[in-house]
Amino acid sequence: MSSLYVPHKAIIHQVIEESPDTKTFRFKLADEKLHKEFDFKPGQFCEFSVFGEGESTFCISSSPTRKEFLDCSVKKVGKVTETIHKLRKGHTIGFRGPYGNHFPVDELKGKNLIFVGGGIGLAPLRSLIQYVIDKREDYGKITILYGARSVADLCYERDLKKWYKAPDTDLILTVDPGGETPEWAGKIGFVPTILEEINPSKENAKVITCGPPIMIKFTIQALERMGFNPEDIITTLEMKMKCGIGKCGRCNIGHIYVCKHGPVFTYAQIKELPQEF
């Protein structure tokens, strides 16, 4: 009997509009015992099903320290995500996971953490940010730089307000030039530019970055100029996935399967991969 590809039933509890094209789906596994026992680490991903439409791969954007619900944030980009956006409270979905590796939460202990996120790329970072805030004494200073195309495209407004007030935590928000509103009090400029402007110290620091590929590319270039080691830059890679468990054969970059060896990699590891992603 197959169980590997058979999802658990999950019930949508809340749908949060994050931006004009992104929603967060907050859900619970239908089997209460299973939901209670379900565990994962920040950075892991899942397969999210709409029965009759198919499965899509999303990171779990909530933290395992907040177990009441699981969150997946979904940007509308294709057929399945369009259907997902029609889901409402009470709808039943399918859930498989967690899959993949995770952010090195133990290795990060005692380090100053610099989060650099762009757009919906904040989703995997949010899981880790919530995690380190909930275990605040284990980690050093937190700097969060988050940007989006426009003010309306900034996700997780509720979290941003909390992070702003979190102890020993700096939150810097920026929008691309032209994306500001008259009331906008944050920065204006692309994420990599603002990163160099705020120039966080590389001493005892690790950077965790995620966003559009172009942002990651220029962020890494900026970090290298600032003297960060490739080993201290952590990001997540995205490739098309179907099975999530290393069988269907499409998410490889060289012999590395993003679904199994990843999705979390250091820039030092990424530099060793064939440039085919």
Place this chain on the structure above:
Amino acid sequence: MELILKKEKLKEFLEQLSKNYEIIAPVKEGELINFKSVKDFTKVVMTYQKSIKSPKEFLFPQCEELYKYKFSGKDVEIKPAEVEKKPKAIVGIHPCDAVAIKILDKLFGWDYKDELYFERRNNTLLISITCNTPDWSCFCTSVEGTPYDADGTDIHFTDTGETYYIEGKSEKGKQILQDNNNLFTEAKKEDKDKVEKIKKEIMEQVPVKFDIKKVTENMDCIFDSKLWDRISVKCIHCGACAYLCPTCHCFDINDEGNYEEGKRIRCWDACMFGHFTKMAGGHNPREDEKTRYRQRIFHKFNYYIKNFDTISCVGCGRCIAECPAGMDLVKTLQLIEKGAEHE
């Protein structure tokens, strides 16, 4: 355990076997040889030149259901797929196709054990036969195989002309031979000698075409070679190579049905198709034939070694014999053997 079965007794042996197993065997369909579920054992063609498809599909079907779903109100009932219960015997599998199954085992057992595959796998008896009719496209001897050594099967046949020379290989295979010992006679020294002579003769029919060690050594420094532009240009992305390959395992997962009821299925897919790696946002890391063909070759002769300690090619030659555009894997590997400097 070496035995002799007279050819006229094959039917009786298969009849005995069919009491416990569904018999899957090569039969002639028009000009083609295909593995089929057989009930009329006179139709079985044990000595044949390459079946059009390998019998891979009896362990990993081209399309299979993963589960059914059905909504009643807001709740959904999910019914996982069940694998057919009756054991199968794949009879007359060539050594190349048998070795391919061992290669597939590694992938389907990689950390997450694919139950659908292994339920069938563990419920399938493999009866191999020495391939004494290799064709021009065969190159098993170049990829560390032979036309007679079917590692991992339960019983092995060799056609010696009037009789089959039979070796019991696994415990299960030996037991089956034991249970039917009235059909066999003990093999004699001259039978064994005859088989050795046949082996030698067919080895000569499948000359080594390249040095696989050299090929795999050269792979790591050939990724960025211009070679790929040149050799991939003929490819028409039909995917025939992947669909006929006994070791290709890539698949897609989709829903068939509507929002009320239906099923989730997985079907073979191919790295030669443009949509294979195309992401929802439109980005495609392997968007042309060059990157896709390179992926195919690297997957088989580099990535698979790194993950599973074996190449993922058994030299069956189907991808060469059946490619409508005349792509030739052996020629590609010969170019790689020479190294990037010959590009």
